[in-house]
Amino acid sequence: xxxxxxxxxxxxxxxxxxxxxxxxxxxxxxxxxxxxxxxxxxxxxxxxxxxxxxxxxxxxxxxxxxxxxxxxxxxxxxxxxxxxxxxxxxxxxxxxxxxxxxxxxxxxxxxxxxxxxxxxxxxxxxxxxxxxxxxxxxxxxxxxxxxxxxxxxxxxxxxxxxxxxxxxxxxxxxxxxxxxxxxxxxxxxxxxxxxxxxxxxxxxxxxxxxxxxxxxxxxxxxxxxxxxxxxxxxxxxxxxxxxxxxxxxxxxxxxxxxxxxxxxxxxxxxxxxxxxxxxxxxxxxxxxxxxxxxxxxxxxxxxxxxxxxxxxxxxxxxxxxxxxxxxxxxxxxxxxxxxxxxxxxxxxxxxxxxxxxxxxxxxxxxxxxxxxxxxxxxxxxxxxxxxxxxxxxxxxxxxxxxxxxxxxxxxxxxxxxxxxxxxxxx
Ligand code: MG
Numbered sequence: 001x002x003x004x005x006x007x008x009x010x011x012x013x014x015x016x017x018x019x020x021x022x023x024x025x026x027x028x029x030x031x032x033x034x035x036x037x038x039x040x041x042x043x044x045x046x047x048x049x050x051x052x053x054x055x056x057x058x059x060x061x062x063x064x065x066x067x068x069x070x071x072x073x074x075x076x077x078x079x080x081x082x083x084x085x086x087x088x089x090x091x092x093x094x095x096x097x098x099x100x101x102x103x104x105x106x107x108x109x110x111x112x113x114x115x116x117x118x119x120x121x122x123x124x125x126x127x128x129x130x131x132x133x134x135x136x137x138x139x140x141x142x143x144x145x146x147x148x149x150x151x152x153x154x155x156x157x158x159x160x161x162x163x164x165x166x167x168x169x170x171x172x173x174x175x176x177x178x179x180x181x182x183x184x185x186x187x188x189x190x191x192x193x194x195x196x197x198x199x200x201x202x203x204x205x206x207x208x209x210x211x212x213x214x215x216x217x218x219x220x221x222x223x224x225x226x227x228x229x230x231x232x233x234x235x236x237x238x239x240x241x242x243x244x245x246x247x248x249x250x251x252x253x254x255x256x257x258x259x260x261x262x263x264x265x266x267x268x269x270x271x272x273x274x275x276x277x278x279x280x281x282x283x284x285x286x287x288x289x290x291x292x293x294x295x296x297x298x299x300x301x302x303x304x305x306x307x308x309x310x311x312x313x314x315x316x317x318x319x320x321x322x323x324x325x326x327x328x329x330x331x332x333x334x335x336x337x338x339x340x341x342x343x344x345x346x347x348x349x350x351x352x353x354x355x356x357x358x359x360x361x362x363x364x365x366x367x368x369x370x371x372x373x374x375x376x377x378x379x380x381x382x383x384x385x386x387x388x389x390x391x392x393x394x395x396x397x398x399x400x401x402x403x404x405x406x407x408x409x410x411x412x413x414x415x416x417x418x419x420x421x422x423x424x425x426x
Contacts, residue, residue, distance in 0.1 A: 041252040043290030049419035050292045059417035080415040091405040099293045100357040100420045107412040112346040114413040119404025122391045130341035135381035142333040143383045150332040158184045175329040189315040192337040194384045195266040201229035202326040203258040209235040214323035220316030221308030231255040242289040245304040250294035273313035345383035361402040362392045
């Protein structure tokens with residue numbers, strides 16, 4: 001009798017547990033569906049600044065207002081010139097987790113690049129092992145080690161998933177979806193990759209929601225980064241432009257209006273698998289939409305709807321989706337990330353260079369000890385050179401502050417167009 005009561009009580013606990021679990025999953029789904037609408041951020045011109053950024057050095061009308069006074073640093077026309085020798089220039093404002101864009105040029109051959117410090121102490125790019133890669137002529141052009149998937153001249157890289165030739169159109173150097181002809185995939189297959197894609201959605205004022213400018217960029221043919229005209233066009237947040245479809249809404253909506261060219265810069269880490277094909281670590285993705293960070297190292301929950309296959313431990317192609325709309329693409333390239341690391345991707349003296357940096361500050365507990373290390377991702381002239389590199393003190397060590405200023409190096413350097421934007425804690 002007694003045992004029966006306990007048995008029933010135990011069952012009740014299990015049922016309650018399952019109910020709570022179900023509710024949690026539902027709540028999780030609601031969260032995944034994006035309870036909060038991603039705020040709109042005007043990405044600005046290529047290179048920014050986006051509308052939510054703090055401008056540290058204006059691209060047209062620079063001043064020293066955002067910086068602490070230092071001898072020798074001066075504005076000369078549209079640039080900030082550093083003193084050859086002297087102190088670093090330090091921002092007045094301190095920041096936590098940020099996306100940072102810096103443009104600089106070396107004035108002579110004595111330096112290939114200008115170091116920058118986050119929180120006044122974490123040097124970017126710092127020293128890193130690996131090769132030196134020649135970047136493209138601008139930050140969207142393919143670097144020397146890239147594989148061109150579409151350069152405006154030929155569809156030779158593309159086929160229908162069933163092996164037939166691709167039916168999409170090549171018009172004036174642009175790849176245009178031919179509605180009804182099906183998705184297209186590349187012959188090139190890849191694992192971990194840096195991927196650049198440009199697209200333009202058509203002007204469809206009468207269409208709504210998912211019906212307006214729909215296509216998709218499927219990484220490995222499995223993970224769709226949604227293409228949609230989400231400029232003043234609402235839909236569910238995990239289905240809007242730059243969402244990882246059905247899994248993650250973008251952090252912000254950085255869409256340009258239809259017919260304007262937009263960019264995706266995607267950093268994809270393939271799932272880690274054991275010899276028997278079991279996933280040991282999920283795939284991960286970081287995405288910039290028009291230069292604005294929209295996903296920061298998110299864990300993929302598996303293939304999205306419409307995936308080519310579910311063989312997540314194998315290489316896969318790039319797939320572009322025919323969703324019935326006249327979406328256009330151009331300038332598509334990738335860099336295999338399994339070929340070793342890159343130390344730097346510098347341009348010649350006198351040429352403008354850029355860093356695009358994602359920085360996560362170390363997490364510090366109430367006792368002043370580090371709970372989670374900081375990490376840093378850096379693109380140098382559009383080339384990934386630091387991929388989520390841990391920085392700062394080790395877990396358990398003491399750290400006074402998890403915010404700090406940005407600092408620029410003195411030396412043979414000029415600077416322009418520097419901006420920073422806070423990113424949500426993850
Ligand atoms: Mg789509």
